[in-house]
Amino acid sequence: MIADLLIVAAIVALALPVVLGRSAFTSVALFVAYGLLLAFAWVRLDAVDVALTEAAIGAGLSGVLLLGAARRLAGGPPVEDAPPGKAQVALIGVGCAGLAVALGAAILALPDPAPSLAGPVMANIAALEVGNPVTAVLMGFRGLDTLLEAAVLVLAVVALWALAPDAAWGGAPGWRQPRAADGPLALLARVLPPIGVVVAVHILWVGADAPGGKFQAAAILTAMWLLPWMAGIAAPPPISRAWLRILVAAGPVAFILAGFAGSALQGAFLAYPQGYAKAVIIAVEVVLTASIAVALALLVLGPPAEDRDA
Amino acid sequence: MSAGMLPVLAVMLPALGMVVSLPLGARGAERLTLALAPLGLAVAVAIAVVVYGDSAPIRHDLGHWAPPLGLAFRVDGLSAAMMVTAAVVIGATAFFARGQFGTAQGTAETRRAFAFWPLLLAIWGATNLTLAANDLFTFYVALELLTFAAMPMVALDGKRETLEAALRYLMFALLGSVLYLLGVALMYGAAGTLDVVVLASRVGGSYPVLLAAALMTAGLLAKTALLPLHLWLPPAHAGAPAAASAVLSALVVKGSFVILLRLWFGVLPGIPGPMAAQILAGLGAAAILLGSVAALAQERLKLLVAYSTVAQIGYLFLMFPLIASMPGTETAAKAWTGGVVQAVAHAFAKAAMFLAVGLMAARLGHDRIRDIAGAGRALPVPMITFGLAGLTLMGVPPSGGFAAKWLLLAAAIEAGQWWWALVILCGGLLTGGYVYRVVSVGLRTGEAPQPARGAEGQGIALVLAIVSVLLGFLPLGAFGLVQIGRLDLGP
Numbered sequence: 001m002i003a004d005l006l007i008v009a010a011i012v013a014l015a016l017p018v019v020l021g022r023s024a025f026t027s028v029a030l031f032v033a034y035g036l037l038l039a040f041a042w043v044r045l046d047a048v049d050v051a052l053t054e055a056a057i058g059a060g061l062s063g064v065l066l067l068g069a070a071r072r073l074a075g076g077p078p079v080e081d082a083p084p085g086k087a088q089v090a091l092i093g094v095g096c097a098g099l100a101v102a103l104g105a106a107i108l109a110l111p112d113p114a115p116s117l118a119g120p121v122m123a124n125i126a127a128l129e130v131g132n133p134v135t136a137v138l139m140g141f142r143g144l145d146t147l148l149e150a151a152v153l154v155l156a157v158v159a160l161w162a163l164a165p166d167a168a169w170g171g172a173p174g175w176r177q178p179r180a181a182d183g184p185l186a187l188l189a190r191v192l193p194p195i196g197v198v199v200a201v202h203i204l205w206v207g208a209d210a211p212g213g214k215f216q217a218a219a220i221l222t223a224m225w226l227l228p229w230m231a232g233i234a235a236p237p238p239i240s241r242a243w244l245r246i247l248v249a250a251g252p253v254a255f256i257l258a259g260f261a262g263s264a265l266q267g268a269f270l271a272y273p274q275g276y277a278k279a280v281i282i283a284v285e286v287v288l289t290a291s292i293a294v295a296l297a298l299l300v301l302g303p304p305a306e307d308r309d310a
Numbered sequence: 311m312s313a314g315m316l317p318v319l320a321v322m323l324p325a326l327g328m329v330v331s332l333p334l335g336a337r338g339a340e341r342l343t344l345a346l347a348p349l350g351l352a353v354a355v356a357i358a359v360v361v362y363g364d365s366a367p368i369r370h371d372l373g374h375w376a377p378p379l380g381l382a383f384r385v386d387g388l389s390a391a392m393m394v395t396a397a398v399v400i401g402a403t404a405f406f407a408r409g410q411f412g413t414a415q416g417t418a419e420t421r422r423a424f425a426f427w428p429l430l431l432a433i434w435g436a437t438n439l440t441l442a443a444n445d446l447f448t449f450y451v452a453l454e455l456l457t458f459a460a461m462p463m464v465a466l467d468g469k470r471e472t473l474e475a476a477l478r479y480l481m482f483a484l485l486g487s488v489l490y491l492l493g494v495a496l497m498y499g500a501a502g503t504l505d506v507v508v509l510a511s512r513v514g515g516s517y518p519v520l521l522a523a524a525l526m527t528a529g530l531l532a533k534t535a536l537l538p539l540h541l542w543l544p545p546a547h548a549g550a551p552a553a554a555s556a557v558l559s560a561l562v563v564k565g566s567f568v569i570l571l572r573l574w575f576g577v578l579p580g581i582p583g584p585m586a587a588q589i590l591a592g593l594g595a596a597a598i599l600l601g602s603v604a605a606l607a608q609e610r611l612k613l614l615v616a617y618s619t620v621a622q623i624g625y626l627f628l629m630f631p632l633i634a635s636m637p638g639t640e641t642a643a644k645a646w647t648g649g650v651v652q653a654v655a656h657a658f659a660k661a662a663m664f665l666a667v668g669l670m671a672a673r674l675g676h677d678r679i680r681d682i683a684g685a686g687r688a689l690p691v692p693m694i695t696f697g698l699a700g701l702t703l704m705g706v707p708p709s710g711g712f713a714a715k716w717l718l719l720a721a722a723i724e725a726g727q728w729w730w731a732l733v734i735l736c737g738g739l740l741t742g743g744y745v746y747r748v749v750s751v752g753l754r755t756g757e758a759p760q761p762a763r764g765a766e767g768q769g770i771a772l773v774l775a776i777v778s779v780l781l782g783f784l785p786l787g788a789f790g791l792v793q794i795g796r797l798d799l800g801p
């Protein structure tokens with residue numbers, strides 16, 4: 001109880017300076033710490049899958065993205081818009097506080113015990129042959145949502161590349177990083193990737209029966225790809241490469257084809273054949289992990305740029 | 311093949327097309343889109359035929375998992391009508407866009423061509439998903455797909471002002487997403503399901519449900535651009551390339567509107583109360599009047615058409631108090647049909663109008679209204695297209711817009727809410743004003759430097775405008791399609 005209250009207090013204490021901070025860089029750094037604390041809170045709530053995702057994507061990858069944005073903003077021209085006036089700030093503050101109070105009251109008014117689908121999930125999980133209920137929901141009961149979210153990632157890559165300057169089209173994404181000859185980054189970039197890849201494969205494999213899964217594994221794979229890039233050891237491939245584009249699309253394509261196979265063989269989209277459900281789910285997850293990892297890395301790298309020197 | 315496969319195809323064909331566009335490259339994606347257009351239209355028409363023939367919605371439990379545990383597609387008359395609309399508008403836009411975004415054999419891929427085709431397919435798939443899905447979280451995924459496809463469409467030209475417009479659009483859209491998602495979480499906490507039909511039997515007017523509904527409504531209004539949350543729309547829709555503006559105004563804002571209908575009349579029939587519905591329609595009335603006045607005051611043709619969208623969206627919200635105050639009556643049925651026909655007729659008319667205006671701006675090199683004298687002679691077909699589409703927007707008989715506005719007007723009088731009838735009449739007059747302003751200048755003899763030769767794609771724009779007018783010739787029985795499976799009458 002006291003531990004929980006401490007975590008809650010720390011989350012609020014970190015959230016405030018994220019919003020109030022004057023420098024973008026400080027806010028981002030605190031935001032990463034805030035995400036890690038949120039992950040702690042999810043662990044305390046026994047939602048280990050959510051905690052892993054929050055740490056890997058919410059704090060990790062989003063943090064890297066925001067750091068990149070903060071760096072670009074710092075190098076750009078100063079903001080032209082006038083800062084909001086006192087009245088506007090006060091209005092926004094009152095609005096947010098009002099919403100927070102309304103939400104708090106609503107959460108206290110929710111039925112207790114909470115109505116939940118946990119019972120039906122556990123009663124039907126055997127048909128999907130996986131042990132982790134989160135995987136059963138994501139790949140089985142609500143497989144459509146996961147399939148479409150994977151398609152959203154492909155769309156995000158298209159949308160990001162659409163922002164490239166015309167002259168840079170077809171080139172390599174992201175900034176060219178200075179080569180780190182020695183120091184911790186150079187060492188980590190050489191030592192970590194083999195270990196990280198093994199960990200990612202493990203997290204993906206156990207995801208069928210224990211906390212873990214494709215998004216968390218993909219986030220680790222992404223980090224392992226980005227490390228050598230950050231250290232200037234490896235350069236990302238140009239966005240016109242066919243293998244790169246096939247890799248991004250392969251996961252959603254495999255998922256959709258598995259769905260249509262269900263239509264043809266079982267009479268319903270995304271119905272898995274009895275006895276082969278786990279095999280199909282894992283096969284789709286493996287391809288999806290690769291696609292998600294590449295897509296996430298491309299999102300962090302950014303669009304191809306004309307002036308690629310940082 | 312069972313009928314249940316049809317909605318799956320309607321959603322998955324464009325989605326699969328969008329994904330494989332990436333490895334196919336710009337030229338392959340273009341050819342794939344042009345091939346999918348007739349196929350997708352055939353699927354949509356088949357859906358409409360089945361729904362109309364069976365007088366019942368098409369249902370498909372995905373993976374054989376029935377809600378509340380699993381997800382189901384549910385395609386009713388509203389969905390079928392909108393799916394046919396989406397297929398026609400997307401197909402027409404695709405063929406129109408070949409001129410601007412086509413890649414000739416042997417030429418290198420450009421950024422604009424690479425991005426346009428998957429974005430167009432994504433908007434199509436996401437629109438069909440908002441129409442087929444029956445689950446509040448699947449709706450959220452559809453909204454995300456719509457936003458992340460529409461936002462880069464706005465910025466396709468890569469100019470500073472279009473990037474600014476796209477960013478502003480993104481801010482509004484993300485605020486809408488956050489509010490909507492907050493509401494979804496509360497709704498699950500209150501009822502333990504997100505399926506629209508199951509929710510209707512489980513939720514009452516408890517405080518968390520009402521707060522959830524309010525948050526989701528606010529979020530959806532930001533995405534639908536109902537006044538006063540419309541500020542992002544004019545620069546975004548006016549700054550996008552013509553083909554993009556056409557789908558943005560015709561379809562993207564309707565996706566979030568359909569979800570709002572599912573929320574108010576599917577999840578919560580009768581729960582938000584007549585007062586809330588009056589407020590919603592009040593905002594709609596303000597949008598009609600202020601949007602039309604703003605359109606009248608514009609100097610630029612594209613901005614005029616964009617402000618006209620702000621006004622026409624307002625009409626969609628007049629149905630809410632008419633249905634809420636007289637549930638289950640003939641009046642409610644009229645208001646429902648009027649609202650849906652308005653969404654369909656506006657989609658055709660506004661797509662035609664944006665394409666026509668794009669052709670004029672491309673030929674004249676500008677879109678300043680006072681300098682378009684002579685455009686009627688140089689570009690007769692786009693000018694006629696603009697005028698015909700204008701008839702629908704005004705609500706002049708026998709256009710589709712007339713049918714919509716007449717039904718809404720009749721329902722307002724039957725419901726004893728004459729003030730909405732007054733708004734509809736004033737809106738029609740103001741619309742006539744801004745359409746006349748363009749046509750009168752355009753028909754004046756002017757410098758018209760170019761000889762009168764046809765602009766590429768002008769026939770496509772004209773066909774869309776003609777469809778928007780011909781809708782008014784449909785026998786009243788055909789409108790019965792949109793009544794099938796109405797959620798406020800029970801599942």
